[in-house]
Amino acid sequence: xxxxxxxxxxxxxxxxWGGMISMSMTFAGLTSAYVVSSTRTDWLTKFEVPxxxxxxxxxxxxxxxxxxxxxxxxxxxxxxxxxxxxxxxFLLAVLFIYFQFTGFAEIIAQGYYFTGAESSITTSFxxxxxxxxxxxxxxxxxVLSVVYFRLLQGRYSASHxxxxxxxxxxxxxxxxxxxxxxxxxxxxx
Numbered sequence: 633x634x635x636x637x638x639x640x641x642x643x644x645x646x647x648x649w650g651g652m653i654s655m656s657m658t659f660a661g662l663t664s665a666y667v668v669s670s671t672r673t674d675w676l677t678k679f680e681v682p683x684x685x686x687x688x689x690x691x692x693x694x695x696x697x698x699x700x701x702x703x704x705x706x707x708x709x710x711x712x713x714x715x716x717x718x719x720x721x722f723l724l725a726v727l728f729i730y731f732q733f734t735g736f737a738e739i740i741a742q743g744y745y746f747t748g749a750e751s752s753i754t755t756s757f758x759x760x761x762x763x764x765x766x767x768x769x770x771x772x773x774x775v776l777s778v779v780y781f782r783l784l785q786g787r788y789s790a791s792h793x794x795x796x797x798x799x800x801x802x803x804x805x806x807x808x809x810x811x812x813x814x815x816x817x818x819x820x821x
């Protein structure tokens with residue numbers, strides 16, 4: 633790798649870090665607003681966090697494991713296994729989304745809506761946090777698709793991993809972000 637390519641790769645990594653820091657600040661602001669809003673008289677203190685969110689948390693953790701294993705497979709030039717693990721990661725992301733919406737259905741079954749006269753500020757915050765995370769997860773799934781198709785094209789190898797590494801880092805960021813949000817909502821009442 634020549635010096636220009638090394639600088640180019642470092643710049644791409646720094647841009648990703650800048651984006652992830654920006655996303656972190658957005659969620660920090662939202663969770664700060666959640667804390668401030670929790671002092672309102674109409675804040676729900678007996679609200680049960682849906683079980684489906686716990687299941688989705690396990691799924692996203694598992695997806696990080698499969699992506700990690702996909703990267704390890706790439707590093708030893710086992711492209712076939714890497715492709716299988718990327719597809720598994722994508723499938724786990726789809727299941728994560730399914731359980732997120734199942735969680736919304738559980739909230740509605742509890743009698744709490746996200747908008748309208750029967751809504752509460754608590755569930756509205758939860759709705760915003762989860763949907764914003766899902767928007768970022770959708771971006772991660774697009775990235776996973778790109779990684780998969782580049783694997784099919786033979787564009788990654790143990791010595792050419794930049795796009796794969798960036799996707800890997802972003803995916804783990806999404807995982808950590810969800811765990812933070814889940815634990816925050818679960819523990820802060």
